[in-house]
Amino acid sequence: MTTSTDTPGTPSTPGTPHIRHRDGRRVRPTGGRTRVLPVESPAQLCERLPLTYHATHTVMTARHDAVRVLDGRDDRLLVIAGPCSVHDRAAALDYASRLRDAAAALADDLLVVMRVYVEKPRTCLGWPGLVGDPGLDGGADLGRGLAEARSLMLDIAETGLPVGCEWVNPATPAYLSDVVAWGSVGARTASSQVHRDMASGLPMPVGVKNGTDGSVQVAVDAVRAAAAPHTFLGASGAGPVSVLRTSGNPDCHVVLRGGADGPNYGAAHVRRAAELLTGAGLPVRVVVDASHGNSGKQHERQRVVADDLAMRIADGDTTVRGLLLESFLVPGRQDAGAGRQLVFGQSVTDACLGWSGTVQLLRELAGAARARRASCPRPRRAADPGSAVLGTTPFLERT
Ligand SMILES: O=C[C@H](O)[C@H](O)COP(=O)(O)O
Numbered sequence: 001m002t003t004s005t006d007t008p009g010t011p012s013t014p015g016t017p018h019i020r021h022r023d024g025r026r027v028r029p030t031g032g033r034t035r036v037l038p039v040e041s042p043a044q045l046c047e048r049l050p051l052t053y054h055a056t057h058t059v060m061t062a063r064h065d066a067v068r069v070l071d072g073r074d075d076r077l078l079v080i081a082g083p084c085s086v087h088d089r090a091a092a093l094d095y096a097s098r099l100r101d102a103a104a105a106l107a108d109d110l111l112v113v114m115r116v117y118v119e120k121p122r123t124c125l126g127w128p129g130l131v132g133d134p135g136l137d138g139g140a141d142l143g144r145g146l147a148e149a150r151s152l153m154l155d156i157a158e159t160g161l162p163v164g165c166e167w168v169n170p171a172t173p174a175y176l177s178d179v180v181a182w183g184s185v186g187a188r189t190a191s192s193q194v195h196r197d198m199a200s201g202l203p204m205p206v207g208v209k210n211g212t213d214g215s216v217q218v219a220v221d222a223v224r225a226a227a228a229p230h231t232f233l234g235a236s237g238a239g240p241v242s243v244l245r246t247s248g249n250p251d252c253h254v255v256l257r258g259g260a261d262g263p264n265y266g267a268a269h270v271r272r273a274a275e276l277l278t279g280a281g282l283p284v285r286v287v288v289d290a291s292h293g294n295s296g297k298q299h300e301r302q303r304v305v306a307d308d309l310a311m312r313i314a315d316g317d318t319t320v321r322g323l324l325l326e327s328f329l330v331p332g333r334q335d336a337g338a339g340r341q342l343v344f345g346q347s348v349t350d351a352c353l354g355w356s357g358t359v360q361l362l363r364e365l366a367g368a369a370r371a372r373r374a375s376c377p378r379p380r381r382a383a384d385p386g387s388a389v390l391g392t393t394p395f396l397e398r399t
C-alpha cells in the first residue's frame, strides 16, 4: 500500500495522508474524522473559579448527610429536585433561591439537593446540555460551557443549596465534581464500563438509574461494580490523559425511573429492587425518580407518583430513601433553537412541574417523613445499617 497526498478527500487533521491501494484503487481514509481543539485544563478552570469556603461547607455537609439518609441513619427523605436541564443562568438562580428557602423551611424532614443537570444524554440526537452547547445554537463551545456550568454550580452551592447532576462525559467530573454533592449515572449509561469506572472514583453518593428497558439488574450490577476499585485511563486535574486508580465508591444506590415496560415505583417493584440488592450483597438503598418512565414523561403525573410514595412512606415504608423530581419555575416544556424567544424558567428538555406544584409536593413529602418518624420507634440503632432488612430498617438518630 502506498500513500498519496494528491488524492481528493477532506482530511480534517492537517497532514493526514490520503491512501491509494497498490492496485491503484483510491481508498477512503478512515482516520481524520475528529478535529482536536484545545480546552482549558480542569486545574486551570478550578483555579480560575475556585470552590469557596461556604460552597465547600455546603458540598461536604450534603454529601455526608445524603449518605446517612441513604443508609437510614438519618430519617429524612433525600429529594433531588430541579429542571431536567439548566440552560439559562438567571432562571436557574431564581429557581435555586426559591428552592433554598423551601429546603431551609423543611430541613427537619427533607434533605433537598437541586438538580443542576449540565450534560444531557440523548436517546438519539438533541441539545447536549449547557456544557456541550451553552449558546443553544449548535455552536458547541465546550470551554465556555464548562466555565458556565462550574460558575452556576458554585453560585448555587455558595447560597447553601447543594447541587446534583448526571455525569455523562467521563472527562467532566475533573472540572466539576468538587462542587457536586450527589451524582447520577443515567439509564442510557448504567451498563457502561466507562461510567462504572468513573462512579467508582467519584467523591459523592451516586444514584444509578435502571435501564431504559426497565432492567433494574443493570443498575444493581453497576452499584456493585462501582463499589470496587478500578484502574483505567481518564482525564486528571492537570489535563492530560492519565492512569486513574480509584478506591471504589460505597455510596452508590439504585434509582427506579420506570422503563419501556412501564413504571416501577410501586411497592412490588421497590420490594423486587430490594431483593436484587440483597441478593447482590448490597445495602438496600432505593431512590425513586418520579419522572421519566415513571411519569410517562407527562410532568403532571409526577404528582401521582409522589403522592403514592408519600402515602407509603407515611405508613412506615423505609425502603424508599429519596425521590427525584423534575421541576422548574414554569410547568411544561418548550423547544429551544437559534434565535427563539424562550419562556423564562421553562424546561427546554423534558417537561417539568412548575414552582407552585413543586412546593406543594415538597410539603407533602416532608409531612410523610414526619408521619413515618412518628410511627417508627426511635431511637433504634442498627448494628449494621448496610445489612438492613427490607421495610424494617431501623433509623438511627440524626446527630
Ligand atoms: O432527562 C432527559 C431526557 O429524558 C433524556 O435526556 C433523553 O432525552 P431524549 O429522549 O429527548 O433524547
Ligand SMILES: C=C(OP(=O)(O)O)C(=O)O
Binding pocket: 084, 117, 121, 166, 185, 186, 187, 188, 209, 257, 289, 292
Ligand atoms: C436523563 C435523565 O434520566 P434517565 O437517565 O432516567 O433517562 C435525567 O434524569 O435527566
